[in-house]
Amino acid sequence: MAFLDDLFIRLTSRKVGQDRFGNTYWEARSRRDVYGRPMRRVIYAGAPEATTVPPEWWGWIHNTTEQPLPEDAPRRAWQKDHRPNRTGTAEAWRPPGADSRGGQRPATAGDYEAWTPGR
Template sequence: MSVLLRLTSALSGRKIGTDRFGNAYYESKADYRAYGRKRRWVLFAGAAEATKVPPEWHGWLHHTAPAPLPETKRHAWMLDHQPNQTGTANAYRPAGHDYAGGRRAVTTGDYEAWTPGT
């Protein structure tokens, strides 16, 4: 994140809080005429990736909640955040995908492709 963005955030906004990932959330000091309300934004810790915004802060960021929700207790069955893997070697590829071998399981009656005009 740039030094200019940090400086602008400190001057024109007020810090609302941080989440468990270290992201900092800001709200403008004045109402924006174009929006008719205060503007809200996030300064990401590390790479800027929208999937790193937890649900407790997502509602506040998009003006669906007046205040950030309290962080819920983390249970043992809850998984930690994983960044979006689309376009990487770790992306989900179901059986039959070209990159996963290209062979799908045979189904009953197996698939018959549609051909136009028949």
């Protein structure tokens, strides 16, 4: 089905650009959304995962900006590179005490102590 979606998009839309992850962005030639704006679409380079859309293109695909932000714009020291969501992968963040990290967390002063009758 993805093949037919890609073919439909390529036949009915014009290519606007491509991001550094390989995703391509398209704008429909004649189809409009309910607000009268041309429909905007993305063809993902790999698995269809919405978190792979970088911030430079996010505003454009959601009709917040008319043009995508330049990817080669100077970055501030505090800005980090975009990373897709890693949930469910080996790179996912796991807090101390998570089952995947042994299930042992450090003891704290407020740890619960069960009530035992007769004490």
